[in-house]
Amino acid sequence: MTDILMPALSPTMEEGTLAKWLVKEGDTISAGQVIAEIETDKATMEVEAVDEGVVEAILVQAGSEGVKVNAPIARLKGEGGGASPAPPTSTAAKRPQGEHETGSATITDQGVQPPPPGNAVAPSPAAPSQQAGETGATTQAPRPQTGNGASRVFASPLAKRLAQAAGIDLGSVKGSGPHGRILKADIESARGGAPAQQTKVPGAPQPAAPAPALVQAPAQHKTLEQMGVQPGSYELVPLDNIMKVSARRLTEAFRDIPHFPLTIDLEIDKLLEARKRLNAAQSVKISVNDIIIKAVAMALQKVPEANAAFTPEGIARFKHADIAIAVAIPGGLITPIIRKAEQKGLAQIATEAKDLAARARDKKLKPDEFMGGTFTVSNLGMFGIKSFASIINEPGACIMSVGAGEQRPVVKNGALAIANVMTVTVTCDHRAVDGATGARFLQAFRPMIEDPIAMLA
Amino acid sequence: MADFDVVVIGSGPGGYVAAIRASQLGMKTAIVERELLGGICLNWGCIPTKALLKSGETYEKLGHLKDYGLSADNRAFDFDGVVQRSRGVSKQLNQGVAFLMKKHKVEVIEGAARLEKGSPAPKVVVALNKGGERAVQAKHVILATGARARTLPQIGMEPDGERVWTYREALVPKSAPKSLVVIGSGAIGIEFASFFRALGSEVTVIEALDRILPAEDEEVSIAARKAFEKRGLKFRIGAKVNKLSKSGQGVTLDVESGGKSEQLKADVCIVAIGIVANTDGIGLEALGVKVERGNVVTGAHNETNVPGLYAIGDCAGAPWLAHKASHEGIHCIEHIAGQPGMGGLKAPIPGCTYSQPQIASVGLTEAQAKTAGHELKVGRFPFRVNGKAIASGETEGFVKTIFDAKTGALLGAHMIGAEVTEMIQGFALAITLEATEAELMATVFPHPTMSEAMHEASLDAYGRVLHI
Numbered sequence: 001m002t003d004i005l006m007p008a009l010s011p012t013m014e015e016g017t018l019a020k021w022l023v024k025e026g027d028t029i030s031a032g033q034v035i036a037e038i039e040t041d042k043a044t045m046e047v048e049a050v051d052e053g054v055v056e057a058i059l060v061q062a063g064s065e066g067v068k069v070n071a072p073i074a075r076l077k078g079e080g081g082g083a084s085p086a087p088p089t090s091t092a093a094k095r096p097q098g099e100h101e102t103g104s105a106t107i108t109d110q111g112v113q114p115p116p117p118g119n120a121v122a123p124s125p126a127a128p129s130q131q132a133g134e135t136g137a138t139t140q141a142p143r144p145q146t147g148n149g150a151s152r153v154f155a156s157p158l159a160k161r162l163a164q165a166a167g168i169d170l171g172s173v174k175g176s177g178p179h180g181r182i183l184k185a186d187i188e189s190a191r192g193g194a195p196a197q198q199t200k201v202p203g204a205p206q207p208a209a210p211a212p213a214l215v216q217a218p219a220q221h222k223t224l225e226q227m228g229v230q231p232g233s234y235e236l237v238p239l240d241n242i243m244k245v246s247a248r249r250l251t252e253a254f255r256d257i258p259h260f261p262l263t264i265d266l267e268i269d270k271l272l273e274a275r276k277r278l279n280a281a282q283s284v285k286i287s288v289n290d291i292i293i294k295a296v297a298m299a300l301q302k303v304p305e306a307n308a309a310f311t312p313e314g315i316a317r318f319k320h321a322d323i324a325i326a327v328a329i330p331g332g333l334i335t336p337i338i339r340k341a342e343q344k345g346l347a348q349i350a351t352e353a354k355d356l357a358a359r360a361r362d363k364k365l366k367p368d369e370f371m372g373g374t375f376t377v378s379n380l381g382m383f384g385i386k387s388f389a390s391i392i393n394e395p396g397a398c399i400m401s402v403g404a405g406e407q408r409p410v411v412k413n414g415a416l417a418i419a420n421v422m423t424v425t426v427t428c429d430h431r432a433v434d435g436a437t438g439a440r441f442l443q444a445f446r447p448m449i450e451d452p453i454a455m456l457a
Numbered sequence: 458m459a460d461f462d463v464v465v466i467g468s469g470p471g472g473y474v475a476a477i478r479a480s481q482l483g484m485k486t487a488i489v490e491r492e493l494l495g496g497i498c499l500n501w502g503c504i505p506t507k508a509l510l511k512s513g514e515t516y517e518k519l520g521h522l523k524d525y526g527l528s529a530d531n532r533a534f535d536f537d538g539v540v541q542r543s544r545g546v547s548k549q550l551n552q553g554v555a556f557l558m559k560k561h562k563v564e565v566i567e568g569a570a571r572l573e574k575g576s577p578a579p580k581v582v583v584a585l586n587k588g589g590e591r592a593v594q595a596k597h598v599i600l601a602t603g604a605r606a607r608t609l610p611q612i613g614m615e616p617d618g619e620r621v622w623t624y625r626e627a628l629v630p631k632s633a634p635k636s637l638v639v640i641g642s643g644a645i646g647i648e649f650a651s652f653f654r655a656l657g658s659e660v661t662v663i664e665a666l667d668r669i670l671p672a673e674d675e676e677v678s679i680a681a682r683k684a685f686e687k688r689g690l691k692f693r694i695g696a697k698v699n700k701l702s703k704s705g706q707g708v709t710l711d712v713e714s715g716g717k718s719e720q721l722k723a724d725v726c727i728v729a730i731g732i733v734a735n736t737d738g739i740g741l742e743a744l745g746v747k748v749e750r751g752n753v754v755t756g757a758h759n760e761t762n763v764p765g766l767y768a769i770g771d772c773a774g775a776p777w778l779a780h781k782a783s784h785e786g787i788h789c790i791e792h793i794a795g796q797p798g799m800g801g802l803k804a805p806i807p808g809c810t811y812s813q814p815q816i817a818s819v820g821l822t823e824a825q826a827k828t829a830g831h832e833l834k835v836g837r838f839p840f841r842v843n844g845k846a847i848a849s850g851e852t853e854g855f856v857k858t859i860f861d862a863k864t865g866a867l868l869g870a871h872m873i874g875a876e877v878t879e880m881i882q883g884f885a886l887a888i889t890l891e892a893t894e895a896e897l898m899a900t901v902f903p904h905p906t907m908s909e910a911m912h913e914a915s916l917d918a919y920g921r922v923l924h925i
Contacts, residue, residue: 001830156891158866165864178797184866184891185803 002051003072005192006060007038015241017065018073027055029076036062036073045366053077070166071192155182162187242332254391257310261389262438263425266449268405272420274452284347289325289379292402293349295448296377297321297341298455299441306441307374309395310432316395324373324393325353327360334360335393337373381405387423397432398441401425422449461487463793464581464595466570466739469496470503471770471782472601473554473563478790480561487593489583491569494554496603498779500547505628506648508543510811513655517688517813524850534656536632543628566591572598572740578765579744597765597793600753601786602735604771606728613701614640614728620703622727624649633658634725638710640698642669644810646729647685651812654690661691661721663698663712670810674822674871676837676857681873684814684853693721701726734772758792759785767793781806804889809878814853817881820869820888823859832862834894836918838910840874842925845905851875856914858884858897865893870911880908894919 006016017039023029029049036047053076060073067073153170155163159182163170166187173190175182225231239247271291278286300307300321309316321342324335336356338349359365376393379402387403403423410419424445428438447454462484465472472488473495479486493500512534519532558565568585575581578598583591606623608615616623622630627649635658639650642664654660662669662685668678669685669692682692696714708726712719734751746763747754752775753761753768760767767789770782784804791797807819826833839855840846854874861868870884887897897915902908916922 157893157896158864158891161864161893 001056002053002076003059004035004049004051004074004076006067006069006071006073007047008069013069013241014245015066015068018060018062018067021058021062023055025055025058029053029055038067039363049076051076068192153182154179156184158184159187163190166191240331242329242334246332249394250391253394257392257394258430259392259427260430260435261425261427262435262442263387263389263423264442264446265408266422266424266446267410267419268422268449269420270451270453271449272405278346282347284350286346286350287353288381288405289377289402290346290350290353291452292379292400292449293323293325293338293341293353293377294344294346295445295452295455296375296400297323297344298448299445300375301342302444303437303441305437306398306428306433308397308432309374310397310429315432318374318396320374322372322374324370324376324396325356326376326378326390326393327357329361329363334365334370335373335376336360336365336370376400377402381422387425389425389427392427392429397429398438399427401427424449458594459577459596460593461485461564461595463487463597463599463790464489464593465599465601465786466581467496467601467603467735467770467772468494468554468558468565469601469603469770469782470498470779471603471786472496472599473557474783475599475601475769475786475790476563477557477561478787479793480563482790482794482796484790484794486561487564487566487595488558489566489568489570489581491567491586493551494558494565495547495551496601497605499550499554501625501628503779504550505543505547506624506645506652507811508546509539509628509652510648510655510813512539512542513652514813517655521850536630536656539656540629566593570739572744572746572766574744575765579740579763595765597767599759599786599789600736600739600761600766600768600772601770601782602739602772603782604732604734604777607731607733608728609730612699613703614698614730616728617703620708620725621701622725624727624729627727630725634723635659636707636723636725637661638663638708638721638723638726639729640701640710640726641665641729641731642692643672643729643731644670644808646727647681647810647812649727649729650690651685651688654685654688655813659691659723660689661693661723663693663696663710663721665695665697667695669694670816672808673810673816673818674857674869675824677816677818677871677873680854681812681814681816684873685812688813732771732777734774736772759789760792776806776808778806778808805885807881807885809881811878814851814874815876815878816873817877818869818871819881819885820867821859822869822871823857826859826861826868831868833868834860834862834918836860836914836916836922838913838917838922838925840907840910843905843907843910843913845907845909846875848905849875849907851907856910858911858914858918860894860915860918865895867892867894867897867915870914872911874907874910876907880911883908883911 006018018036019039020037021035022037023035029035030052031049033049034046035049038045038047055074056077057075059075060067060071154175155170156177160170162184163173168187168190170182173182173186174180176186177183224234268288271288275286275288275291304317307318307321309318320340323338323341325338326333326335338344338352338356341349344352356365356369360370372395373393374396376390376396376399378390378399380388381402381404384404388401390399390401393399401424405420405422407418408421409416410421411417426438426442428434463476463479463486465476465486465488468488468490476486476488498504516532516534519529522528555565566583566585567587568583568591570581570583572579573582575594578595581593581595581598583593585591606625608623615621616626618626624645633653633656637653637658637660639646639660639662642662646662647670650660650662664671668675669682670678673681686692693712693714696712698710698712700711702709707722707724710721710726712721734753736748736751736753741748741753744763744766746761746766753773755761755768755773759769759773769785769789771777773785784806805820807817810816821829823833823835836858837855841852843852846852851874854872854877857871858867859869860866867884867887870881872881894915897912898921900912902912913922913924917925
């Protein structure tokens with residue numbers, strides 16, 4: 001017997017809506033078969049079965065909202081059938097064994113999909129807040145934190161091991177043992193089993209959602225009324241999943257990453273001219289942003305030190321430029337990725353960007369289409385913004401903020417002249433990309449924008 | 458107005474320990490006992506049998522003196538002396554319990570209790586041994602009435618004190634029978650068989666199931682049978698006793714096994730086919746106390762369905778072990794006192810059989826662990842390659858460990874060999890503390906000890922055994 005658990009389909013997913021069941025009780029399913037549709041914080045996803053067997057029970061009905069990640073959603077009767085074998089009561093009664101570990105079998109059998117192929121930098125679903133989990137190239141669960149060393153967490157050896165396997169932060173679990181010691185049963189209930197021992201620490205993250213959530217820390221958050229706002233003078237827009245996740249991740253990124261901006265002005269007359277000729281010559285409409293994406297990718301090949309991510313184990317240097325592009329969607333922001341942009345032509349980049357943006361707005365992106373970019377480009381030029389400095393979008397250490405291209409007075413050969421100028425700011429994670437490295441990247445980037453023919457070099 | 462905070466009925470290892478704990482927590486406590494303080498355990502069970510077995514074991518050892526380069530002439534035993542020593546041991550401990558009750562200011566009421574309706578708990582009415590009646594009202598009443606030997610009078614399996622014994626008669630025989638049949642190969646049956654065999658009786662053990670010591674791990678059962686047969690015990694396995702008849706000369710048993718019938722004759726027969734809870738005649742029916750198959754039905758804190766009434770130990774069901782009763786008694790009292798009690802710990806209950814060789818186990822057997830759906834890592838280590846065992850000339854038996862392959866949790870441990878009953882608590886502690894194979898491997902075991910086999914068996918489960 002195997003429980004199918006609510007899968008984490010994205011790194012930030014903490015709960016989701018079980019939209020639709022595609023199987024019913026009694027159905028025989030095979031591994032890889034699509035069994036349900038789940039709406040996550042950012043997309044609607046299909047859930048594939050990991051194990052084969054007969055669906056014994058559907059535990060969460062279609063349309064259920066707020067289903068916690070790792071909560072059992074269905075039960076699978078294993079191959080070979082038969083009801084789950086329980087020890088005969090007589091022998092069980094003779095030697096009570098604590099509890100039978102029905103839960104432990106699901107640790108590795110849980111219905112969580114393996115990380116999407118190619119998504120080497122997928123943060124562990126269990127701990128999106130941990131950079132440690134985002135080191136890339138590993139699917140190992142991060143070490144459970146123990147309350148940031150604030151105080152020692154007492155847990156049994158078995159509980160520690162189970163927590164590590166399940167990616168549960170021991171600091172978030174309330175121990176039911178002597179002196180609050182965390183026991184096996186506490187981890188099992190934190191994993192979404194019996195809620196009896198579930199932690200009820202105010203302000204602490206819910207056990208099924210180990211990442212601390214900003215919105216769950218009301219202790220430090222004053223109400224508007226406490227801040228002097230008249231009651232009834234505003235409307236409250238409830239937070240949806242995207243807002244909650246964005247709020248938390250942005251807070252963490254801005255607070256935890258030592259970041260700094262580097263700003264340059266770029267003349268883009270030649271770029272605009274080149275674009276005009278390109279668009280006249282072929283049918284795919286290429287935007288300035290597409291050219292910027294390509295130029296960033298080419299520049300990253302010249303200065304690979306800027307195509308990086310900081311991890312506690314070391315600085316990850318990415319082999320390809322997987323350029324994430326910030327796309328505004330209703331209620332939030334998503335960053336779909338042009339993979340290996342350095343190998344792609346402008347027409348292909350333009351086509352992909354258009355498709356990704358459209359599907360992002362429809363919330364139809366797959367996790368590997370928006371997870372794990374190595375460098376992000378955000379463009380507010382169309383709104384007439386002159387310059388801005390974005391918040392770093394992990395895992396990539398740099399994000400480029402592109403301002404509006406506009407005619408400005410410039411000094412050329414000691415005389416005033418008019419040129420189309422665009423201000424570009426790169427925000428860098430200083431732990432991975434220092435000022436000199438960031439500057440070298442911009443040095444490589446400048447000629448490709450100011451004279452796109454440099455991209456051919 | 459209640460006379461007591463807690464009244465405990467029955468002063469066995471469940472009852473008297475509960476009474477001490479209640480007193481420690483400041484509760485005014487009384488204990489009712491109709492016979493001897495200490496109950497079956499130290500008057501007619503655990504303790505006096507251990508005294509007999511020590512005599513038997515020592516006598517057996519005398520027969521092997523030459524193995525140790527020693528000699529003594531005229532090995533002999535004084536049967537009455539053996540029994541009297543056993544009674545003396547019981548008496549000493551019985552007086553010890555009386556002292557403990559006094560020390561903890563627990564009032565001892567000698568007599569037979571029955572329950573009547575009362576508030577906030579049932580009223581306890583005691584027919585006093587000295588005559589007369591005394592009714593006491595407590596806030597909490599704890600049933601710790603224990604159990605007695607199961608008998609089957611309809612086929613003659615009923616003690617007569619002469620030819621047919623239960624553990625009670627077997628503890629105070631006038632002489633060692635020349636031939637003996639023991640019905641039942643659980644701990645009680647095997648211990649008496651072991652004792653009388655050591656003193657020279659011809660002993661046959663009848664077991665209805667397909668192996669002896671059926672509660673133990675199968676490998677242990679098999680090894681135990683070999684070790685016992687080496688000592689001259691005989692077994693009838695998968696055998697059913699259809700009839701037991703007595704005569705002046707002895708007993709005759711009609712035994713059926715594997716489709717064949719035979720008649721076994723012996724001087725004496727010991728009935729050890731299980732025990733029955735003492736739950737009749739104390740007014741449980743009238744109060745509506747839920748009883749199933751003779752056992753009082755209890756919840757997680759030993760509460761019954763009747764407010765203020767609790768049940769611990771044998772009268773509340775298996776396993777019928779003194780340490781289970783004490784554990785429940787403490788947990789129950791601490792719960793009443795509003796303390797967390799044992800917390801979330803669900804300690805496994807070890808079981809010990811004091812035969813030669815000894816048998817001890819805790820947790821799941823391999824078959825139980827498999828049935829529970831675990832993938833296993835199983836380790837074994839024989840005493841025949843353990844230095845201390847070789848030096849002591851006690852190389853029989855082995856240690857077996859069972860781990861969950863996925864989590865490394867120790868699920869069960871099983872041992873057969875000399876003094877293994879003194880070692881099993883190491884594994885019990887490991888399971889209670891939720892240790893994994895890593896802690897067991899990292900623990901330093903002193904050399905030379907038999908306990909090193911516990912370490913090696915843990916290493917063996919992970920292919921790291923050193924001395925094989």
